[in-house]
Amino acid sequence: MKSPRPSLLVGVSPAMTELKAEIERVARSDAKVLITGESGSGKELVAQAVHNGSGRADKAFVAVNCAGLPETLLESELFGHVKGSFTGAYRDKLGKLELADQGTMFLDEIGEMTLRMQGLLLRFLETGELQKVGSDRALGRVDVRVLAATNRNLRDMISQATFREDLFYRLNVIHLTVPPLRERKEDIPALVNHFLQHFTRNDTYVPREIAPDAMSVLTQYAWPGNVRELENVVERLAVTGSGHTIRVQDLPIEIRAHQGVSLRPKKERRRTVADDLYKRLVEERESFWSVVYPLYMQREITKSNVRDVVRKGLEEARGNYKIVARLFNMEQGEYKRFLNFLRKHDCQVPFKEYR
Template sequence: SLAWRRTMDIIQQAAPSEATVLLLGESGTGKELLARAVHENSTRATKPFIAVNCAAIPESILEAELFGYEKGAFTGASTARDGRFEAANGGTLFLDEIGEISRHVQVKLLRVLQEGEIERLGGGGKPRRIDVRIVAATNVNLAEEVKAGRFREDLYYRLNVIPVSVPPLRDRRDDISLLAQHFVQVYAEKNGKAISGCSPTALERLTEYGWPGNVRELENAIERAVVLTRAGHTVIDEDALPREIRDATPGTASASSLTFPIGMPLAEIEMRVILETLRHTRGDKRLTAKLLGIATRTIYRRLETTDPDAADGSEPEPGDARLAAEEV
């Protein structure tokens, strides 16, 4: 697609330089693959590429993970340990979900970008020189985070040297059939099946669907379809696709997933809408809040009163009053 070609053009131009790259886009759009492309097309290609999902590491240990620590730095630190920056020395460090790091870690990251040095926890203020190129990614609007006081302005400008907008899959519909074919080949080989592609009707459903989970959701859908396609069948039919893809009109969830009985309390309806949207965003709370037009903290507050498994976009147990739609 034209949108993807424009993105790749910027990546190819940026890769040979030493400039910091900031990838901007929704979850599941392939930002880590683009970060790897930057690394593999740079002069650092033979050196390490280290990826860190800042949102997946608890805030209490993120600093130690990134910058390392000395023996005795904290309870349980029986030996010294390199952090991710030192592991990536000479190469590229990919910091995904950079908008989730605390202000304290932001200060230390700014020092890396300005001075090219880190300080381990318990290091007594002794700096360590490092040579690392940073590629960062976020699915939030960092400029708005700066205005809200949650992200340092000086760090934002240090990261935003070469911003690259990564288009969502719904804006790359010409790519869906190519991506689907690629994933069919990958998972057919992995599962030992002689599946060559998708039927015309299955491709039509895939192309019409809104893909709130982007490429990651497409990959999961194709893997599922390959597994469920019976032996002897050489193509994936639409019956093997998840129900929301078969039933949904373009860009929407399945209508059956948001049917409410008369008399259901408004709070219960709100919760089911939140859970259904979380399911389609694969647990991305910020994207869910954006789609619903509410604050992210509202999502967290509502989830405090429900099953914690639902926050990951997983299916609730049968009989739960807050059931999202069945996958199959």
């Protein structure tokens, strides 16, 4: 007897919350379920969750990827074979459907099955009888709940005569759709933290966290490979990062390259007072004391303008006020005066967010 596998479906978005509720409802029904969704979106995890929530939870959950094997091997994988039935069949082999007896069979990438295999599967679904490859009679019946998944559009395949309509209706008693990650961006931070915890669980002394701006880059990215892609990226970050905090520059180039892509349709932001001041400081190398300070004291600019300038500096200096002072062209000894000025005029910006 297999113990239930972990199947924690992380997600806080309305779409995921609804999907979880649906899973709970359908799990107990024992009906066949067709799970559709893009590659890497979590179809297998959903199948496991259905199994774990069902009356079969303490029995086997057996998964077969229908795309991974040539037709003859897939047939023997599912139904088993008898010794000598083909070259290399040295002994009798149990099929996965037999192994899944009393439990759940998960047929992944069902859209990749050949028409002949679809016919064999349909016959099994109609009779519950197993016939091993090379055997001339049925072995007997098994009691298996079948869940299937695909990222293909089976209705299109039916109209192209590459998927059997009768099989489709057999499998599609209940239909669950896993939405792509880009349509539930609220789940991204939760998933990032979930995987980060998972991949750093053995490094007790390296608590990892993600800087807010890095998290926002991750959230904006479109994730064409969905949760699997995100999982891989977080694993790489957990393994390769050296510091305490993961920053924007630690993110893979392909993700940083997309930065702002989703922002582009927005109107270009207008230059602010702070932008102009910052440019004078950083590009024209004027000093904070000759640019920002006098304008503020003469009430030409507001506290909030000063704060915005400081914020930009902190962003550039990754939260280090000493570097900000240098960036703003102050003398070595003026760092304390700078901090005192900000404190006194309530223009301090917490540096932690920029670390």
